Amino acid sequence: MDIKQLKYFLQVCKHKSFSKAAKEIYITQQGLSKAINNLEEELQYPLFYNTSKGIRITKYGEYLQKQSEHIVQEFDLILEGLNKMDNINEGTLTVCFSFGVLNALSPDIISDFKEAYPKVQLIVKTYPDSICEEVVMNENVDLAVSIGPVNEKNFNSTVIKSQHPCILVNEKNSLCKKTAVDFSDLENENLIVLNEKFHFHRNFINKCKEAGFEPNIVFTTSEIIGIHKLSHFNKGIGVSVDFMARDINYPDVHPIPFKDESFVWEICLITKKDRFQSNLVKIFTKHMLNH
Known part of the structure:
Protein backbone atom coordinates (compact mmCIF):
# COMPACT_ATOMS: atom_id res chain seq x y z
CA MET A 1 0.00 0.00 0.00
CA ASN A 87 12.89 26.47 -3.79
CA ILE A 88 14.91 28.55 -1.34
CA ASN A 89 17.83 29.96 -3.32
CA GLU A 90 20.41 29.62 -0.59
CA GLY A 91 23.03 27.11 0.47
CA THR A 92 26.39 25.90 -0.82
CA LEU A 93 27.10 24.87 -4.40
CA THR A 94 30.46 23.41 -5.43
CA VAL A 95 31.37 23.57 -9.12
CA CYS A 96 34.58 22.53 -10.82
CA PHE A 97 35.81 23.88 -14.14
CA SER A 98 38.29 22.22 -16.43
CA PHE A 99 41.47 24.24 -16.99
CA GLY A 100 40.92 26.81 -19.71
CA VAL A 101 37.13 26.63 -19.72
CA LEU A 102 36.52 29.83 -17.79
CA ASN A 103 38.66 31.69 -20.34
CA ALA A 104 36.34 30.48 -23.10
CA LEU A 105 33.20 31.62 -21.32
CA SER A 106 31.94 35.08 -20.45
CA PRO A 107 34.30 36.72 -17.94
CA ASP A 108 31.26 37.75 -15.88
CA ILE A 109 29.66 34.33 -15.65
CA ILE A 110 30.70 33.70 -12.04
CA SER A 111 30.29 37.26 -10.74
CA ASP A 112 26.85 37.53 -12.39
CA PHE A 113 25.71 34.35 -10.65
CA LYS A 114 26.94 35.57 -7.27
CA GLU A 115 25.20 38.89 -7.78
CA ALA A 116 21.93 37.21 -8.80
CA TYR A 117 22.02 34.71 -5.91
CA PRO A 118 23.80 36.40 -2.99
CA LYS A 119 22.64 33.74 -0.50
CA VAL A 120 24.36 30.95 -2.43
CA GLN A 121 27.92 30.18 -1.36
CA LEU A 122 29.52 29.27 -4.68
CA ILE A 123 32.75 27.28 -4.35
CA VAL A 124 34.73 27.11 -7.61
CA LYS A 125 37.51 24.59 -8.24
CA THR A 126 39.64 23.98 -11.33
CA TYR A 127 41.09 20.65 -12.49
CA PRO A 128 42.09 18.82 -15.67
CA ASP A 129 39.20 17.13 -17.51
CA SER A 130 39.74 13.66 -16.07
CA ILE A 131 39.86 14.97 -12.50
CA CYS A 132 36.65 16.95 -13.09
CA GLU A 133 34.88 13.70 -13.99
CA GLU A 134 36.44 11.92 -11.02
CA VAL A 135 35.24 14.46 -8.44
CA VAL A 136 31.74 14.49 -9.95
CA MET A 137 31.67 10.69 -9.85
CA ASN A 138 32.79 10.66 -6.21
CA GLU A 139 30.23 13.38 -5.38
CA ASN A 140 32.93 15.74 -4.10
CA VAL A 141 31.37 18.48 -6.23
CA ASP A 142 27.81 19.10 -7.35
CA LEU A 143 28.61 19.48 -11.05
CA ALA A 144 31.43 20.21 -13.45
CA VAL A 145 32.00 22.27 -16.57
CA SER A 146 34.48 20.26 -18.59
CA ILE A 147 35.45 19.15 -22.08
CA GLY A 148 33.69 16.37 -23.98
CA PRO A 149 33.14 13.75 -25.01
CA VAL A 150 31.75 12.50 -21.70
CA ASN A 151 31.12 8.90 -20.63
CA GLU A 152 27.34 8.71 -21.03
CA LYS A 153 27.08 5.64 -18.79
CA ASN A 154 28.22 7.65 -15.77
CA PHE A 155 27.23 11.24 -16.54
CA ASN A 156 24.52 13.47 -17.88
CA SER A 157 26.00 16.13 -20.12
CA THR A 158 24.85 19.23 -21.95
CA VAL A 159 27.01 21.02 -24.50
CA ILE A 160 27.01 24.71 -23.66
CA LYS A 161 29.62 25.99 -26.12
CA SER A 162 31.85 24.74 -28.93
CA GLN A 163 35.22 26.14 -29.92
CA HIS A 164 37.46 25.23 -32.84
CA PRO A 165 40.98 23.83 -32.41
CA CYS A 166 43.87 25.18 -34.43
CA ILE A 167 47.57 24.57 -34.89
CA LEU A 168 50.25 27.08 -33.92
CA VAL A 169 52.90 27.34 -36.60
CA ASN A 170 56.10 29.32 -36.27
CA GLU A 171 56.83 31.52 -39.27
CA LYS A 172 59.96 29.43 -39.90
CA ASN A 173 57.79 26.40 -40.74
CA SER A 174 56.46 26.17 -44.29
CA LEU A 175 52.99 25.21 -43.02
CA CYS A 176 52.53 28.82 -41.89
CA LYS A 177 51.53 29.69 -45.46
CA LYS A 178 48.42 27.48 -45.31
CA THR A 179 44.98 28.91 -44.54
CA ALA A 180 43.70 25.57 -43.19
CA VAL A 181 45.25 22.15 -42.57
CA ASP A 182 44.35 18.50 -42.90
CA PHE A 183 45.50 16.13 -40.20
CA SER A 184 47.68 14.43 -42.78
CA ASP A 185 49.70 17.68 -43.03
CA LEU A 186 50.99 16.97 -39.50
CA GLU A 187 52.31 13.46 -40.14
CA ASN A 188 56.01 14.35 -40.14
CA GLU A 189 55.86 17.26 -37.71
CA ASN A 190 56.96 17.56 -34.08
CA LEU A 191 53.81 18.27 -32.09
CA ILE A 192 53.09 19.98 -28.77
CA VAL A 193 49.77 19.15 -27.10
CA LEU A 194 47.96 19.04 -23.76
CA ASN A 195 48.76 15.98 -21.68
CA GLU A 196 46.81 12.76 -21.09
CA LYS A 197 44.66 14.24 -18.32
CA PHE A 198 42.78 16.25 -20.95
CA HIS A 199 40.22 14.81 -23.38
CA PHE A 200 41.66 17.08 -26.04
CA HIS A 201 44.84 14.93 -26.00
CA ARG A 202 42.93 11.74 -26.82
CA ASN A 203 40.64 13.49 -29.33
CA PHE A 204 43.63 14.80 -31.25
CA ILE A 205 45.45 11.46 -31.31
CA ASN A 206 42.31 9.69 -32.54
CA LYS A 207 41.96 12.15 -35.41
CA CYS A 208 45.58 11.59 -36.41
CA LYS A 209 45.06 7.83 -36.38
CA GLU A 210 41.98 8.24 -38.56
CA ALA A 211 44.25 10.10 -41.00
CA GLY A 212 46.54 7.05 -41.04
CA PHE A 213 49.46 7.98 -38.82
CA GLU A 214 50.65 8.04 -35.21
CA PRO A 215 51.40 11.65 -34.19
CA ASN A 216 54.96 12.52 -33.16
CA ILE A 217 54.26 14.29 -29.85
CA VAL A 218 57.48 15.80 -28.48
CA PHE A 219 56.03 17.86 -25.61
CA THR A 220 52.93 17.61 -23.43
CA THR A 221 51.81 20.09 -20.80
CA SER A 222 48.90 20.88 -18.51
CA GLU A 223 49.00 24.58 -19.42
CA ILE A 224 47.92 25.67 -22.85
CA ILE A 225 49.97 28.86 -22.55
CA GLY A 226 53.05 26.62 -22.53
CA ILE A 227 52.03 25.26 -25.93
CA HIS A 228 51.97 28.80 -27.32
CA LYS A 229 55.34 29.64 -25.79
CA LEU A 230 57.02 26.50 -27.16
CA SER A 231 55.56 27.25 -30.60
CA HIS A 232 57.03 30.74 -30.31
CA PHE A 233 60.45 29.18 -29.66
CA ASN A 234 59.88 26.91 -32.69
CA LYS A 235 60.13 23.70 -30.65
CA GLY A 236 57.32 22.17 -32.69
CA ILE A 237 53.78 22.77 -33.91
CA GLY A 238 51.37 23.45 -31.09
CA VAL A 239 47.76 22.33 -30.98
CA SER A 240 45.52 24.92 -29.31
CA VAL A 241 42.02 26.40 -29.49
CA ASP A 242 40.90 29.46 -31.43
CA PHE A 243 39.96 31.65 -28.45
CA MET A 244 43.35 31.04 -26.81
CA ALA A 245 45.13 31.88 -30.05
CA ARG A 246 43.33 35.23 -30.06
CA ASP A 247 44.29 35.95 -26.45
CA ILE A 248 47.93 34.82 -26.63
CA ASN A 249 49.49 36.67 -29.51
CA TYR A 250 53.05 35.99 -30.65
CA PRO A 251 53.76 37.86 -33.91
CA ASP A 252 55.91 35.01 -35.23
CA VAL A 253 53.25 32.31 -34.56
CA HIS A 254 50.39 31.73 -37.00
CA PRO A 255 47.18 30.04 -35.77
CA ILE A 256 45.75 27.89 -38.56
CA PRO A 257 42.36 26.13 -38.33
CA PHE A 258 41.66 22.50 -39.19
CA LYS A 259 39.61 21.68 -42.27
CA ASP A 260 37.84 18.92 -40.34
CA GLU A 261 34.84 20.69 -38.78
CA SER A 262 34.01 17.64 -36.67
CA PHE A 263 37.15 18.26 -34.60
CA VAL A 264 35.79 20.55 -31.89
CA TRP A 265 36.53 21.59 -28.32
CA GLU A 266 33.13 21.15 -26.68
CA ILE A 267 32.42 22.65 -23.27
CA CYS A 268 29.97 20.41 -21.43
CA LEU A 269 28.08 20.80 -18.19
CA ILE A 270 28.16 17.39 -16.48
CA THR A 271 26.42 15.83 -13.50
CA LYS A 272 26.50 12.31 -12.12
CA LYS A 273 23.85 10.08 -13.64
CA ASP A 274 21.07 8.99 -11.26
CA ARG A 275 22.15 11.46 -8.57
CA PHE A 276 19.44 13.77 -7.24
CA GLN A 277 19.91 17.25 -8.69
CA SER A 278 19.22 20.00 -6.15
CA ASN A 279 17.46 23.23 -6.95
CA LEU A 280 20.82 25.05 -6.81
CA VAL A 281 22.23 22.73 -9.49
CA LYS A 282 19.20 23.47 -11.68
CA ILE A 283 19.60 27.23 -11.11
CA PHE A 284 23.30 27.16 -11.99
CA THR A 285 22.63 25.04 -15.09
CA LYS A 286 20.01 27.52 -16.30
CA HIS A 287 22.42 30.40 -15.60
CA MET A 288 25.15 28.76 -17.70
CA LEU A 289 22.81 28.02 -20.59
CA ASN A 290 21.48 31.59 -20.57
CA HIS A 291 25.02 32.92 -20.86
Whole structure:
Protein backbone atom coordinates (compact mmCIF):
# COMPACT_ATOMS: atom_id res chain seq x y z
CA MET A 1 0.00 0.00 0.00
CA ASP A 2 1.39 3.38 -0.97
CA ILE A 3 0.30 7.00 -0.74
CA LYS A 4 -0.93 7.08 -4.34
CA GLN A 5 -3.30 4.16 -3.70
CA LEU A 6 -4.67 5.90 -0.61
CA LYS A 7 -5.24 9.11 -2.58
CA TYR A 8 -7.08 7.15 -5.29
CA PHE A 9 -9.15 5.37 -2.64
CA LEU A 10 -10.14 8.64 -0.94
CA GLN A 11 -11.21 10.15 -4.25
CA VAL A 12 -13.56 7.22 -4.87
CA CYS A 13 -14.92 7.64 -1.34
CA LYS A 14 -15.46 11.35 -1.98
CA HIS A 15 -17.29 10.96 -5.29
CA LYS A 16 -18.82 7.51 -4.69
CA SER A 17 -18.11 6.95 -8.36
CA PHE A 18 -15.14 5.48 -10.19
CA SER A 19 -15.81 7.54 -13.32
CA LYS A 20 -16.04 10.88 -11.46
CA ALA A 21 -12.98 10.08 -9.34
CA ALA A 22 -10.99 9.09 -12.44
CA LYS A 23 -11.77 12.45 -14.08
CA GLU A 24 -10.74 14.29 -10.91
CA ILE A 25 -7.29 12.68 -10.79
CA TYR A 26 -6.76 12.49 -14.57
CA ILE A 27 -6.44 8.73 -15.04
CA THR A 28 -8.60 6.23 -16.88
CA GLN A 29 -11.47 4.54 -15.10
CA GLN A 30 -9.88 1.18 -15.88
CA GLY A 31 -6.59 2.33 -14.31
CA LEU A 32 -8.39 3.52 -11.18
CA SER A 33 -10.37 0.28 -10.85
CA LYS A 34 -7.17 -1.74 -11.18
CA ALA A 35 -5.47 0.34 -8.47
CA ILE A 36 -8.38 -0.19 -6.06
CA ASN A 37 -8.51 -3.93 -6.86
CA ASN A 38 -4.77 -4.18 -6.11
CA LEU A 39 -5.32 -2.36 -2.80
CA GLU A 40 -8.15 -4.74 -1.84
CA GLU A 41 -6.01 -7.76 -2.72
CA GLU A 42 -3.13 -6.42 -0.64
CA LEU A 43 -5.37 -5.69 2.37
CA GLN A 44 -7.46 -8.84 1.90
CA TYR A 45 -10.63 -6.84 2.60
CA PRO A 46 -13.34 -5.47 0.26
CA LEU A 47 -13.53 -1.69 0.29
CA PHE A 48 -16.56 -1.08 -1.96
CA TYR A 49 -19.62 -2.97 -3.13
CA ASN A 50 -22.05 -2.32 -5.96
CA THR A 51 -25.73 -1.49 -5.49
CA SER A 52 -28.50 -0.50 -7.86
CA LYS A 53 -27.82 3.11 -6.87
CA GLY A 54 -24.05 2.92 -7.39
CA ILE A 55 -21.11 1.94 -5.23
CA ARG A 56 -21.15 1.93 -1.44
CA ILE A 57 -18.28 1.80 1.05
CA THR A 58 -17.91 -1.35 3.15
CA LYS A 59 -17.22 -1.18 6.87
CA TYR A 60 -13.58 -1.94 6.08
CA GLY A 61 -13.56 0.92 3.60
CA GLU A 62 -15.08 3.28 6.17
CA TYR A 63 -12.37 2.35 8.65
CA LEU A 64 -9.60 2.82 6.06
CA GLN A 65 -11.09 6.16 5.02
CA LYS A 66 -11.13 7.43 8.59
CA GLN A 67 -7.57 6.30 9.31
CA SER A 68 -5.99 7.34 6.01
CA GLU A 69 -7.33 10.90 5.62
CA HIS A 70 -4.90 12.37 8.14
CA ILE A 71 -2.06 10.26 6.71
CA VAL A 72 -2.55 11.75 3.25
CA GLN A 73 -2.86 15.25 4.72
CA GLU A 74 0.36 14.81 6.69
CA PHE A 75 2.15 13.51 3.61
CA ASP A 76 1.03 16.51 1.56
CA LEU A 77 2.28 18.85 4.28
CA ILE A 78 5.66 17.09 4.33
CA LEU A 79 5.90 17.33 0.54
CA GLU A 80 4.95 21.00 0.63
CA GLY A 81 7.67 21.65 3.21
CA LEU A 82 10.27 19.85 1.13
CA ASN A 83 9.28 21.83 -1.97
CA LYS A 84 9.62 25.10 -0.03
CA MET A 85 13.08 24.05 1.13
CA ASP A 86 14.11 23.15 -2.41
CA ASN A 87 12.89 26.47 -3.79
CA ILE A 88 14.91 28.55 -1.34
CA ASN A 89 17.83 29.96 -3.32
CA GLU A 90 20.41 29.62 -0.59
CA GLY A 91 23.03 27.11 0.47
CA THR A 92 26.39 25.90 -0.82
CA LEU A 93 27.10 24.87 -4.40
CA THR A 94 30.46 23.41 -5.43
CA VAL A 95 31.37 23.57 -9.12
CA CYS A 96 34.58 22.53 -10.82
CA PHE A 97 35.81 23.88 -14.14
CA SER A 98 38.29 22.22 -16.43
CA PHE A 99 41.47 24.24 -16.99
CA GLY A 100 40.92 26.81 -19.71
CA VAL A 101 37.13 26.63 -19.72
CA LEU A 102 36.52 29.83 -17.79
CA ASN A 103 38.66 31.69 -20.34
CA ALA A 104 36.34 30.48 -23.10
CA LEU A 105 33.20 31.62 -21.32
CA SER A 106 31.94 35.08 -20.45
CA PRO A 107 34.30 36.72 -17.94
CA ASP A 108 31.26 37.75 -15.88
CA ILE A 109 29.66 34.33 -15.65
CA ILE A 110 30.70 33.70 -12.04
CA SER A 111 30.29 37.26 -10.74
CA ASP A 112 26.85 37.53 -12.39
CA PHE A 113 25.71 34.35 -10.65
CA LYS A 114 26.94 35.57 -7.27
CA GLU A 115 25.20 38.89 -7.78
CA ALA A 116 21.93 37.21 -8.80
CA TYR A 117 22.02 34.71 -5.91
CA PRO A 118 23.80 36.40 -2.99
CA LYS A 119 22.64 33.74 -0.50
CA VAL A 120 24.36 30.95 -2.43
CA GLN A 121 27.92 30.18 -1.36
CA LEU A 122 29.52 29.27 -4.68
CA ILE A 123 32.75 27.28 -4.35
CA VAL A 124 34.73 27.11 -7.61
CA LYS A 125 37.51 24.59 -8.24
CA THR A 126 39.64 23.98 -11.33
CA TYR A 127 41.09 20.65 -12.49
CA PRO A 128 42.09 18.82 -15.67
CA ASP A 129 39.20 17.13 -17.51
CA SER A 130 39.74 13.66 -16.07
CA ILE A 131 39.86 14.97 -12.50
CA CYS A 132 36.65 16.95 -13.09
CA GLU A 133 34.88 13.70 -13.99
CA GLU A 134 36.44 11.92 -11.02
CA VAL A 135 35.24 14.46 -8.44
CA VAL A 136 31.74 14.49 -9.95
CA MET A 137 31.67 10.69 -9.85
CA ASN A 138 32.79 10.66 -6.21
CA GLU A 139 30.23 13.38 -5.38
CA ASN A 140 32.93 15.74 -4.10
CA VAL A 141 31.37 18.48 -6.23
CA ASP A 142 27.81 19.10 -7.35
CA LEU A 143 28.61 19.48 -11.05
CA ALA A 144 31.43 20.21 -13.45
CA VAL A 145 32.00 22.27 -16.57
CA SER A 146 34.48 20.26 -18.59
CA ILE A 147 35.45 19.15 -22.08
CA GLY A 148 33.69 16.37 -23.98
CA PRO A 149 33.14 13.75 -25.01
CA VAL A 150 31.75 12.50 -21.70
CA ASN A 151 31.12 8.90 -20.63
CA GLU A 152 27.34 8.71 -21.03
CA LYS A 153 27.08 5.64 -18.79
CA ASN A 154 28.22 7.65 -15.77
CA PHE A 155 27.23 11.24 -16.54
CA ASN A 156 24.52 13.47 -17.88
CA SER A 157 26.00 16.13 -20.12
CA THR A 158 24.85 19.23 -21.95
CA VAL A 159 27.01 21.02 -24.50
CA ILE A 160 27.01 24.71 -23.66
CA LYS A 161 29.62 25.99 -26.12
CA SER A 162 31.85 24.74 -28.93
CA GLN A 163 35.22 26.14 -29.92
CA HIS A 164 37.46 25.23 -32.84
CA PRO A 165 40.98 23.83 -32.41
CA CYS A 166 43.87 25.18 -34.43
CA ILE A 167 47.57 24.57 -34.89
CA LEU A 168 50.25 27.08 -33.92
CA VAL A 169 52.90 27.34 -36.60
CA ASN A 170 56.10 29.32 -36.27
CA GLU A 171 56.83 31.52 -39.27
CA LYS A 172 59.96 29.43 -39.90
CA ASN A 173 57.79 26.40 -40.74
CA SER A 174 56.46 26.17 -44.29
CA LEU A 175 52.99 25.21 -43.02
CA CYS A 176 52.53 28.82 -41.89
CA LYS A 177 51.53 29.69 -45.46
CA LYS A 178 48.42 27.48 -45.31
CA THR A 179 44.98 28.91 -44.54
CA ALA A 180 43.70 25.57 -43.19
CA VAL A 181 45.25 22.15 -42.57
CA ASP A 182 44.35 18.50 -42.90
CA PHE A 183 45.50 16.13 -40.20
CA SER A 184 47.68 14.43 -42.78
CA ASP A 185 49.70 17.68 -43.03
CA LEU A 186 50.99 16.97 -39.50
CA GLU A 187 52.31 13.46 -40.14
CA ASN A 188 56.01 14.35 -40.14
CA GLU A 189 55.86 17.26 -37.71
CA ASN A 190 56.96 17.56 -34.08
CA LEU A 191 53.81 18.27 -32.09
CA ILE A 192 53.09 19.98 -28.77
CA VAL A 193 49.77 19.15 -27.10
CA LEU A 194 47.96 19.04 -23.76
CA ASN A 195 48.76 15.98 -21.68
CA GLU A 196 46.81 12.76 -21.09
CA LYS A 197 44.66 14.24 -18.32
CA PHE A 198 42.78 16.25 -20.95
CA HIS A 199 40.22 14.81 -23.38
CA PHE A 200 41.66 17.08 -26.04
CA HIS A 201 44.84 14.93 -26.00
CA ARG A 202 42.93 11.74 -26.82
CA ASN A 203 40.64 13.49 -29.33
CA PHE A 204 43.63 14.80 -31.25
CA ILE A 205 45.45 11.46 -31.31
CA ASN A 206 42.31 9.69 -32.54
CA LYS A 207 41.96 12.15 -35.41
CA CYS A 208 45.58 11.59 -36.41
CA LYS A 209 45.06 7.83 -36.38
CA GLU A 210 41.98 8.24 -38.56
CA ALA A 211 44.25 10.10 -41.00
CA GLY A 212 46.54 7.05 -41.04
CA PHE A 213 49.46 7.98 -38.82
CA GLU A 214 50.65 8.04 -35.21
CA PRO A 215 51.40 11.65 -34.19
CA ASN A 216 54.96 12.52 -33.16
CA ILE A 217 54.26 14.29 -29.85
CA VAL A 218 57.48 15.80 -28.48
CA PHE A 219 56.03 17.86 -25.61
CA THR A 220 52.93 17.61 -23.43
CA THR A 221 51.81 20.09 -20.80
CA SER A 222 48.90 20.88 -18.51
CA GLU A 223 49.00 24.58 -19.42
CA ILE A 224 47.92 25.67 -22.85
CA ILE A 225 49.97 28.86 -22.55
CA GLY A 226 53.05 26.62 -22.53
CA ILE A 227 52.03 25.26 -25.93
CA HIS A 228 51.97 28.80 -27.32
CA LYS A 229 55.34 29.64 -25.79
CA LEU A 230 57.02 26.50 -27.16
CA SER A 231 55.56 27.25 -30.60
CA HIS A 232 57.03 30.74 -30.31
CA PHE A 233 60.45 29.18 -29.66
CA ASN A 234 59.88 26.91 -32.69
CA LYS A 235 60.13 23.70 -30.65
CA GLY A 236 57.32 22.17 -32.69
CA ILE A 237 53.78 22.77 -33.91
CA GLY A 238 51.37 23.45 -31.09
CA VAL A 239 47.76 22.33 -30.98
CA SER A 240 45.52 24.92 -29.31
CA VAL A 241 42.02 26.40 -29.49
CA ASP A 242 40.90 29.46 -31.43
CA PHE A 243 39.96 31.65 -28.45
CA MET A 244 43.35 31.04 -26.81
CA ALA A 245 45.13 31.88 -30.05
CA ARG A 246 43.33 35.23 -30.06
CA ASP A 247 44.29 35.95 -26.45
CA ILE A 248 47.93 34.82 -26.63
CA ASN A 249 49.49 36.67 -29.51
CA TYR A 250 53.05 35.99 -30.65
CA PRO A 251 53.76 37.86 -33.91
CA ASP A 252 55.91 35.01 -35.23
CA VAL A 253 53.25 32.31 -34.56
CA HIS A 254 50.39 31.73 -37.00
CA PRO A 255 47.18 30.04 -35.77
CA ILE A 256 45.75 27.89 -38.56
CA PRO A 257 42.36 26.13 -38.33
CA PHE A 258 41.66 22.50 -39.19
CA LYS A 259 39.61 21.68 -42.27
CA ASP A 260 37.84 18.92 -40.34
CA GLU A 261 34.84 20.69 -38.78
CA SER A 262 34.01 17.64 -36.67
CA PHE A 263 37.15 18.26 -34.60
CA VAL A 264 35.79 20.55 -31.89
CA TRP A 265 36.53 21.59 -28.32
CA GLU A 266 33.13 21.15 -26.68
CA ILE A 267 32.42 22.65 -23.27
CA CYS A 268 29.97 20.41 -21.43
CA LEU A 269 28.08 20.80 -18.19
CA ILE A 270 28.16 17.39 -16.48
CA THR A 271 26.42 15.83 -13.50
CA LYS A 272 26.50 12.31 -12.12
CA LYS A 273 23.85 10.08 -13.64
CA ASP A 274 21.07 8.99 -11.26
CA ARG A 275 22.15 11.46 -8.57
CA PHE A 276 19.44 13.77 -7.24
CA GLN A 277 19.91 17.25 -8.69
CA SER A 278 19.22 20.00 -6.15
CA ASN A 279 17.46 23.23 -6.95
CA LEU A 280 20.82 25.05 -6.81
CA VAL A 281 22.23 22.73 -9.49
CA LYS A 282 19.20 23.47 -11.68
CA ILE A 283 19.60 27.23 -11.11
CA PHE A 284 23.30 27.16 -11.99
CA THR A 285 22.63 25.04 -15.09
CA LYS A 286 20.01 27.52 -16.30
CA HIS A 287 22.42 30.40 -15.60
CA MET A 288 25.15 28.76 -17.70
CA LEU A 289 22.81 28.02 -20.59
CA ASN A 290 21.48 31.59 -20.57
CA HIS A 291 25.02 32.92 -20.86
